[in-house]
Amino acid sequence: MQIGELASKCGVRIDTVRYYEKQKLLIPSGRTEGGYRIYSGVALRELRFILRAKSLGFTLKEIQELLTLKIDRENQPCSSVKELAETKIKDIEEKLAELGRIHQALTGITEACCGGEEPATACSILDALDKEDS
Amino acid sequence: MQIGELASKCGVRIDTVRYYEKQKLLIPSGRTEGGYRIYSGVALRELRFILRAKSLGFTLKEIQELLTLKIDRENQPCSSVKELAETKIKDIEEKLAELGRIHQALTGITEACCGGEEPATACSILDALDKEDS
DNA sequence: CTTGACCCTAGACTTAACTCCAGGGATAGG
């Protein structure tokens, strides 16, 4: 399989595949005489692994660690894998908490705004952003 | 007030203040003979406005729009302000939903992992990322 | 007058994850 087929099977661009290679995430099984990259079914599986991990919020750097563990599964403990996952979960929970805080604050000041066509001289949103305290 | 005082009063770096100026968010009231920027209390207030808007998730570009509305409050309708806020709220809600989805998926596959010291040959996390379907 | 703290500019660098480009080579079909 050439790079174009691999990419289209996974719904990514060719450049992305080459980029993953540069990041040492996905090495082609070989090259043709002319220098074309060739990929096996293993590579296809690995690319899907990468994309699934990405969709769960892992960065490419973290995916590298996951792949390292996966390749050597027999000698790596579950605890290492779980640690990566739990760290990521904590990241996500922090982001959720922060976003929730922002959401609450913003809906609070927005609900108080009439949203009408009269001048915004007493707009609750502008007032909240411009207030003296904080 | 010079730039250093303004910056430290707001807890930002001098470079940040100059960056905001380059983005047309915060123009100094004037310059000394030697070329030093001078800021008034109005600028201080405006910088705080910018920082508050930022803490609510607005980008600098959006803050520019907010400032434009604020400067001309008398002639701008509440509806314009509220629209900006509501768009931002929708953004945040989308991010919350996406993060929630990820969180759920990730906690699901993570809970099933024993996290022990035995080899990860049957680790639920690696399996979930490597599964055939999806 | 010298020192130290402050300030100036233009422009390069940072992060993450691509994306695009120029300028070419490979390969298959007709």
Added chain:
DNA sequence: CCTATCCCTGGAGTTAAGTCTAGGGTCAAG
């Protein structure tokens, strides 16, 4: 042989919001 479609490399550009650097000027105190 010609053409279309694929592929190659190295390097530059993208986004957001700064951050840093080099090389210099300003200002107040002592």
